[in-house]
Amino acid sequence: MNALIGLIKTMRPKQWTKNAIIFAGIVFDGQLLNSAAFARVLASFLLLCLLTGAVYIINDLVDIERDRAHPTKRNRPLPSGKLPVPMAIGAAVVLPILVLIGGVALRWQFAVVLLSYLVLQLLYSFWLKHVVILDVLAVTAGFVLRVAAGVVVIQVAAFSPWLYACTALLAMFLTVGKRRQELLLLSEKSGSVRVTLEQYNLPLLDDMLRMVMTGTLIAYLLYSIEAPSILLAGTNLALLTVPFVLYGMFRYLYLIHVKGEGSAPDEVLLKDRPLQIAILLWGLTFILILYIAPRLVPVSL
8 A cells, every 4th residue: 555655656746737738728818618528628637647647657767766865755655665676667568558549539649649758758758858958859759759649639719829938937937946846956966866967057948048038928929819709709818828927927036036946947936925815816817818708898908
């Protein structure tokens, strides 16, 4: 029983929230209330969670020695010995096979995206994570594939390609922010935990962070202006959500540069109430624009 609990912990259920981005296609295509489409995306989400869980197992198997030198990762089930290595290897082999079979049952295009995601993650685990800059780009590509998985499993009509750009830039922002905070936290030990941290420094990561944040804002502005008018009541109402995005970016910079917050961006989000409120207001505003405004606003603004 302890080994099974360790296996589930190694699959990182808390991290599966990142897979919720698979719902972007159905939400921003205006099909959220379509029960058949929602059921397909929900099934895709569950399969993706199992696949990501398998990838986390593989990552921990590859990094088991490095994790034992990490101040917090050494307590994970594999490095600590709570999860037997043979059991982890078995799960890492069986889970992807079952997931790919399920993916084919839903739609072959979805299975192709899942296979692409798995190959990318294997390349990341064994090679790309050790190559400076490519490590960031590989993580970014993983998020884009998550969005694509939710798009190919249904018939989308008005999904804007700009959302792929926004997803990629936001993922890059989270990844660069995480590298920055790891470098601060680990200091001299950074290279023994993550090889690429030896080739990064704070000025470089800060410059990358600024570039990515600027690119994210520009891409989101373009999406807000160019988004399919059929979903936005023929208006520019999406621009109303821009202040929430801008506030979120400024808030994060404030936390790391003024408050000295040392956590990764996703961890900051779990702790900072103003950030949580900004994201909630953004989500509610966009839902109103996508699903309510078309019925209430008959003319272009």
